[in-house]
Amino acid sequence: MxxxxxxxxxxxxxxxxxxxxxxxxxxxxxxxxxxxxxxxxxxxxxxxxxxxxxxxxxxxxxxxxxxxxxxxxxxxxxxxxxxxxxxxxxxxxxxxxxxxxxxxxxxxxxxxxxxxxxxxxxxxxxxxxxVPASLQSTVKAAVETGNNMGIPAAEFVDTLKWMEDELTDELNTKEAKIPIDVKGKKVLYTLNPREPKFFPLSISAMAKIFYAARESWTLSSRMYDITNYAYFSGNNDEARLIAKRMWDEMDQLECSTLVLAECGHGTRALRWESPNYLKKPFPFRVKTSVELIAEYIHDGKIRLDNEKFKEAVTLHDPCNLVRNGGVCMEQRYILQNFIGDFREMAPNGTDNYCCGGGGGQLAMSEYNERRMKTAGVKAEQIRRTGAKIVVSPCHNCVDQLTQINFAFKLNIQVKTMAELVADAIIL
Amino acid sequence: MTWFSLFFLISLLICLASLGYHLLFLLRSGQTPDFAPPSGNIRAGILYSFTGAMSPVKKESAFLHLPTYAAGMVYHLGTFISILLIFLLWADVVFPIALSLGIAAFLLASASCGTGILIKRSVKRNLRALSNPDDYISNTLVTVFQLLTALTLAFGSVFTPWLFVAAGLLLLYIPMGKLKHLLYFFAARCQLGLFFGRRGVWPPHKNQTP
The missing domain is CATH 1.10.1060 (Fumarate Reductase Iron-sulfur Protein; Chain B, domain 2)
Known part of the structure; x- marks a missing residue:
């Protein structure tokens, strides 16, 4: 060397x-x-x-x-x-x-x-x-295309239009929109690129919640990616560049609140690290979608059907959101509002075990076998709750939990918080 | 002043100067400013870091290893008592016999805990892999120091020169290796309290199940 x-x-x-x-x-x-x-x-x-x-x-x-x-x-x-x-x-x-x-x-x-x-x-x-090649290529995609999956803008907008059609059909109203690049809205909502790529229904789920709460919001077609894998690769220059784009987009769209999608590391990188990458405090408000949904429920802006889910539900606490981000009780407040049989894992909250997909592990195919071996700890935790639905406010965790479900034959459903809430919302 | 008292004094001054240098270096290195707005109480976080977070009920490294945790607590207490005693012995303070023997018995117990920890480090494969010569030397020096303090209290001045030499060697060694944690422990707990306090993680939410 x-x-x-x-x-x-x-x-x-x-x-x-x-x-x-x-x-x-x-x-x-x-x-x-x-x-x-x-x-x-x-x-x-x-x-x-x-x-x-x-x-x-x-x-x-x-x-x-x-x-x-x-x-x-x-x-x-x-x-x-x-x-x-x-x-x-x-x-x-x-x-x-x-x-x-x-x-x-x-x-x-x-x-x-x-x-x-x-x-x-x-x-x-x-x-x-x-840096392992697979992780570096994820960072490279984000740096070069604006999102870590390299989704072209036209494809992204098409997906949003499709989801908007689905939403208007479901709610039977043209008022339920997925606004794109609209200036001057209160909220700029971010996404994990896994959503438009693999799980577009989670976008319409959040849009349904925004519609029910009568929120003033928009998505950006240019910069919507909440993730920042450069935080995990350890490259501070690339992390700074990615973070700055989101700040610039807030400025360009003249929004006052940046709402972070359900993504643990994205929340950590944006909420806790981006001001330090850019060496200045936020000129706008930042909150997670979990905090926002809890606020909607608390303020009576949305109501949930507590008869909707009869199955036992458990919660996986994403490490970056909970242990490293302090958002611990909001998700419990939401669930206790409409889930009759809510079961905590043991341990939970700030002591919860990682699902094994964090730290960039899901992006590093070099260590797939090892990652799935560590997942046994989480599989056992889930199994002991006896729950049929596992909810986690993190797309990365949801991805890993889905793989755990398959590998360890848990026979569970894995959902994001927005998906669960949207299913139970009373309009 | 006896030769061994002089040796102890010189060692003490060197140790204090070295630790003072470490402290000064630490303070002068400064804290990188954190521009993210806090969502918790930093002071409460630091306080919790030194109190609740250290409790064997909360700390997994303690409640999963209770015998080691208990041995470690007794061992550290024995060290603090020995440090206090050597200054008192240096000042020719005389203790009642019963008190001397009582403290000596405790120090024998704490030195046994130190020996136990040393044996565990030598025997357990995972600890051996983690250890370096400094770990063994540090443990031995502290254990011998406690043992000689106990012997001095129990049998009087015949052990005094040995005690002061052992204490002097220990003081000279402290800034070299892991024993520096007598300084860095406090800095680490402060930093951790700052981190978790700022983010609203510590103190923990009351209705979170353990």
Missing amino acids: EKAVIDKGLKVFENGGDAKLITHLNSCVHCGLCAESCIYYKATGDDRFIPARKVEIVASVYRRYHTFAGRFLPALVKARELNEDTANEMVDLLFGACTMCGRCTMHCSIGVDIAYLVKTGRTMLSEMGM
Whole structure:
């Protein structure tokens, strides 16, 4: 490996980093008590997947170049050179064996932000050009076409028109619209590109909710993609570019509230990271669709039929929305409003296990087999609830849960929150 | 001043200077500003990080490993007591015999916990793979320090030079490896409380089931 490449990776630690980075790099005491908090370790029992090992590979490189013991007595603290072997191991552990769900962080006996260090390691690898090809191609599609699935604008608009026709037929009114590129509306609604590509009914579901709530809203044909896979690849420049497009679109369409579709990582990247990518506070309001639907119910803007669903329903908490985003009770408020037999998973909320599809795992086909092995933890959680419907306010999780349903023969239905609510809405 | 007291004093000054450097470096490195508007209470988050989040009821790493957790708690308590005692012994404070023996018994127990943790690290494959020489050295130094404090309390001055030498070596070693966590632990809990507090994750919602 060339020195110039190594230097690019090490640049992430330049000047030693900020207080947060220095703190977490120096804090792990190798107690190993984090092991069971990780779905990779839990599902496989493989020692390499203990979260502390992921911390260690990043911290050991830091120690080698930035600490007294690491520089002069590297064997004492197992400080490692950043070379090809180390970098390859980093790729396997940090990209291939972590969803950055942060469960280990929350349960670390010291308080090391393990997911943050994994993200730091991914940034190093991104600087070195070592992002797994499949993940990088997803980022590339978003950068080059404006959405991570490379859907042409004409195809997208056609899908929306089709969904609008379906909606007007279903509701028997021409007033139920899916507005596109309309300036001056209150809400700009975003989408996960999986929706127009594979699950267009979730778009009409949300449109139905907006119609029922008499919301002033629009979609954009230019920039609707809530996702930002550059957050997972660790490339901050690409993440900034993607985030800026959404900010610019808000400006162009003169909307006042950006409503984030059901996408955990998209919410995290936009709500919590984009102001930092752009180094300025939001000039507009941001809320998730889950918070908005809860508000509609609370304010009496929509009413739900509590007889609609007789089956037991359980909730999967997306890690980026709940553990890393603080949106925890809104989805429960919604469900308790119209689901008679709502069953919590154990554990749930901020302690919930990741579905295994986060952190860019669904985009990284290189690790498919491993991803589906980790999914056993979630499959077992679902099975124990006895629920027939699993709802999750995250399209990425829904995708993984659908694969889990098939692979583990759970015989369940997997739905987004908007789909469930739209089915029960009283007009 | 005896030679061993002098050694202890010099070690203490070196340790404090090194840790002071770490602290200063940390403070001077600064916090990258977070432009995202908070949705929670940062102060409450930090407070929870040091309290509720550390509770064995909430922390999985604790409740799934209760014997190790309990041993760790006793071990750390033994360390704090030993540190306090060495300064008192240095100042020639004399304790009543019953108190000395009581504390010595506790320190023997805490040193046993330290030994147990060391054995666990040496025996368990996953911990061995995670460990480096620093882990073993740190554990040994602290355990020996506790043991010598107990012996000094129980048997008097014959062990005093050994105790001060062990304490001096421990102090010299602290800034080198993982024992720095006596400083970074607090920084890490603050950072974590800041992160989860800002996002409204900590303190947790009351009606969330555990």
